[in-house]
Amino acid sequence: xxxxxxxxxxITAAVDAQFDAQIExxxxxxxxxxxxxxxxxxxxxxAEAFRERSLEIxxxxxxxxxxxxxxxxxxxxxxxxxxxxxxxxxRADSNEGxxxxxxxxxxxxxxxxxxxxxxxxFQPSVREGRLYGRGAGDMKAGLAANLFAYDAVRAAGVRxxxxxxxxxxxxxxxxxxxxxxxxLRGYTADAAIIPEPVDEHLLRANMGLLWFKASxxxxxxxxxxxxxxxxxxxxxxxxxxxxxxxxxxxxxxDRGAHPHYxxxxxxxxxxxxxxxxxxxxxxxxxxxxxxxxxxLYPEWTIERGKAEIEAAIAEVAAEDAHLxxxxxxxxxxxxxxxxxxxxxxAELALQAAHEAACxxxxxxxASTASTDARILGVFGKIPSLVYGPTCVGAHGIDEYVELExxxxxxxxxxxxxxxxxxxxxxxxx
Ligand code: ZN
Numbered sequence: 001x002x003x004x005x006x007x008x009x010x011i012t013a014a015v016d017a018q019f020d021a022q023i024e025x026x027x028x029x030x031x032x033x034x035x036x037x038x039x040x041x042x043x044x045x046x047a048e049a050f051r052e053r054s055l056e057i058x059x060x061x062x063x064x065x066x067x068x069x070x071x072x073x074x075x076x077x078x079x080x081x082x083x084x085x086x087x088x089x090x091r092a093d094s095n096e097g098x099x100x101x102x103x104x105x106x107x108x109x110x111x112x113x114x115x116x117x118x119x120x121x122f123q124p125s126v127r128e129g130r131l132y133g134r135g136a137g138d139m140k141a142g143l144a145a146n147l148f149a150y151d152a153v154r155a156a157g158v159r160x161x162x163x164x165x166x167x168x169x170x171x172x173x174x175x176x177x178x179x180x181x182x183x184l185r186g187y188t189a190d191a192a193i194i195p196e197p198v199d200e201h202l203l204r205a206n207m208g209l210l211w212f213k214a215s216x217x218x219x220x221x222x223x224x225x226x227x228x229x230x231x232x233x234x235x236x237x238x239x240x241x242x243x244x245x246x247x248x249x250x251x252x253x254d255r256g257a258h259p260h261y262x263x264x265x266x267x268x269x270x271x272x273x274x275x276x277x278x279x280x281x282x283x284x285x286x287x288x289x290x291x292x293x294x295x296l297y298p299e300w301t302i303e304r305g306k307a308e309i310e311a312a313i314a315e316v317a318a319e320d321a322h323l324x325x326x327x328x329x330x331x332x333x334x335x336x337x338x339x340x341x342x343x344x345x346a347e348l349a350l351q352a353a354h355e356a357a358c359x360x361x362x363x364x365x366a367s368t369a370s371t372d373a374r375i376l377g378v379f380g381k382i383p384s385l386v387y388g389p390t391c392v393g394a395h396g397i398d399e400y401v402e403l404e405x406x407x408x409x410x411x412x413x414x415x416x417x418x419x420x421x422x423x424x425x426x427x428x429x
Pocket of ligand 1: 105138139172196197
């Protein structure tokens, strides 16, 4: 890191000085339930925050037709009426510095049974140094950290010399189409940071991901004849799920061939996320639909994963060949994985900033989840650094983010901005 110690100290002190305001901002963001198809009010909030900082604002609705033509697009299975992206741009006086994208996703996943939360999911609550709420860690704390890191840099008297785009995107939790829409709109930079909650690590690799739906037919009959007539679609679907679990085990057994996951106990995760079947308690079910999320090794093509999944389903279906074959539909994530090749200038700069802010060496991890780094990294060719705070209970009950962790990663990002973009601190106070 080329920053002198005095400037680095001023920047981290500025993070401390505004940290209460950063927590309040994050809480305000958690209060806006930006579930799918309800993202717009939270995006307006972000746009307002950009406006207050005199950033250039670009707010647009994702163009589904344009998106569909891109090889990185995932199928769009629900309305995009509220699917707005917002980008705030800082333009440097000169373009002597390197440019940067600070990205985060505004969308959050459903809460589960609210009565099982200690405090309601969209009423943020701070207890014992933790901020609780749906999206607190995944990843509204990260969206806030991007902005407050920039504020700290400015408060320390630095005017970055490179362009910075603050991206608040939709659709990270189901497709990646929000980040892709930013690329299609022309946004690029010399590096990107995505403060997903990765426990103050650097993400070295993430999995590819598929969502699919298999609609399984049964042979309906009067329940009184169920042992001599009819075939239960729910039972058939369950058998297919069991076959898919066997496939998951087989893929996991292959992990030795995948360098980033060779030591991982269970890198491939299949999740039976939804099931719907039957229409009358006294009728043998005619239909059952299962919806599954499946991870793929980053070295694999999506086609390879799909072929093995479809073959496994077909194998079970063949036992009842007189019934219609299960219809398989891909209705969300349709993404390959991502690997951050070690040693890029951006990674070295993040390591140095992390060390200066946290006093520790930055460790890398391979994630079993997917991130938008793939979109920016693979299709945008932007070195994309996923680095963010410690969060517990993401997608579960009582999600929280550790506030001291948020403080540390904000300091790292602030130091990174000043170092990466370069800065004129002549106006320093
Ligand atoms: Zn996330």
